[in-house]
Amino acid sequence: MLKTIIKKEVLETIFSYRFPLFAIICLLLIPLGMTVNQASYAKRVRDYSEQVRLADEAAAAIKIQDVMAGTVAVKGFRRPAPLSVFTQGFESTLPRYYEFTQDGFKPGESASDDESILSVQGKVDFVFLVQMVISLIALLFASDMVSGEKEAGTLRAMLANSLPRDTLLAGKIGGGYLALWVPFLVAFLLGTVVLMLAALPLFGGDATARVLIIFLATSLFILTYFTIGIAVSTSAAKARTSLVAIFIVWVAFQLIIPKLGDMVARLVYPVRTETAVSLQKSLLVRSLDIETAKELGRQFDLIFGAAPKGAVDDEKSPERKKWDPIRDDIQLRTRERKGQQLAAIDETYIQERRRQTNLAVNLSLVSPSAAFARFVADVCGTGELERAKYIEAVRSHQKALDNELFSKVKRTLMMHEGGGMSMSFSAMPVDASKLPKFSIVPASIAETFKANVRSLLSLLFWLIAPFAYAYVRFIKYDVR
């Protein structure tokens, strides 16, 4: 019986005017979107390779004098994510590189600077098409599956037979979904072939598994929207009523809830920009350096004020023996204070962001669309997880450069009470060729799933809840 209903639903969908329209949209837009994004990715990779080459050359040419002069700025570039062909996510808004100096790191410009004017209208990538177009089509396909048959009277004709209602509902969902899923499957395979022909590394590492996860997640997402459509359709007596309800649901899930969540989070927990934080850190470093220089100048004047000439340069003079530990102690305390205060700024900033992000994510996850987009972006390496990994790598690289490069020069700046300034240096040799290379450890698939438990739960909820609702409504429906 189930097979009969599924077959009928598939045939009815195929014979409808909507099906060829949907098939054309899928077969045209999905591979096209992937092709365009692949070309954009290839360009970004070329730019990245060239910039890394130049940065490596610049790093290899670093001399200790440059470090002493405080003019060294090492750049660490982020490699574009290959799977950004499926979703851009934060790909174009993340800084292309970070600049590391002895005073800390700051973000460089983002890839969005290169984008066309059309980007302001939203990027047409795979996830965008699925979220905006296929979800709407799935809802439209489902919109009259029950209400249309109620209105036409064919539901009465069917239920006049020995047909269990749950079988009928399952058959409708199964058949209707199958008619949607097959064109999507073909379009996805076509797009994947196009990407492979364009030499995108879809095999090797965990890329194949990730592509498979994207496909499965999208299939689940389409089923979710289809089931939501069926739930609306079982509630309406007329196809037109369900159509209007479906548009309201779609607008709420696609446009209102995700954006509202973000807006509310920004209002409730405002967060400073990363540039503002960098500036705050620079000011702190400068202020501490000045304070230290003044303290060093005062101590220096106290010790060497009445000392004979040459005592400063004579390591064995009693003044030097007194001065060296005091200077080291002041500098050590400054380093500790600087480290603590910079870490506190970072920690406050991270907490502010985390609070805002958590609220925005939790609110937006009311929409299955937002849940899907977040999950797929993380699978593709262009989501929130990648952003966190990027900043983690930046911090770790700054520490490594501090150890391997910036700490090789000890600057002792002194500001004397009389107004004069003096500076002394002590430097250790630097092997520029052995400087650490900047790299981001990508999130593993397991990490991606762990970080997206809420998104997956949201998707599952929106799959199960509408089905349960539709089931109850349909079982209790009085056929008149």
Next chain:
Amino acid sequence: MAKQQPILKADDLSKRYEDGVLAVDHLNLNIYPGEVYCLLGANGAGKTTTINLFLNFIPPTTGTCYVNGIDVTKDPLEAKKYVSFVSENVMLYGNFTARQNLDFFAKLGGKTNLAKNDYYQVMRRVSLQEKAFEQRVKNFSKGMRQKLGISIAVIKDAPGILLDEPTSGLDPKAAEEFLEILNELKKEGKAILMSTHDIFRAKEIGDRVGIMKEGRLVMERTREELQYEDLVKIYIDYMKSEPLTLS
């Protein structure tokens, strides 16, 4: 001769809708194999509600419907195996051909493994034009749809048939053809309950005729009794009489 068991039986059947309207009021009905029972009544008299109750489309407020001795409320799926239904406007899938529609509903009726010729044979029996067999039904006339609807009932071969105003809107020729098919089904031993407004055809085809008013079966006559009475006059008199209830 021992009395046969009724195929369609309503036992003290009542239905009151949520809005308080009493659509069927203590209805008792027995329809036997080879019998056509015509239910007459104005709009809202409770004819369609009675059919809906036999199909378990809605639950009864009190009383029981039986199909082939099976309590429809307790075991609706089993009961529906023994009954076919043809509505006033036979609803079919417009994008399917006549054969595809017949195939789909035959399978729902439990008739699997039928060949193309089996469908053609049934469609020929109900006098559907040969050229229409493989045509999409969206362009079918009402008469053609009605013929296809009765062919669905024929192919299911259930002992009970429920017809909800099947001749309404049909031209005289199509209505006559429809009644011929009904006569054949009756001869095959089917128990047929037909709700209708058509007094003349009810008299012509019905072995018994009942008049419903405000949910009650107010009159019942056999074919023999009607030979000596004017059904039109009886019907109009009942329709003109005072309302039975104030509720």
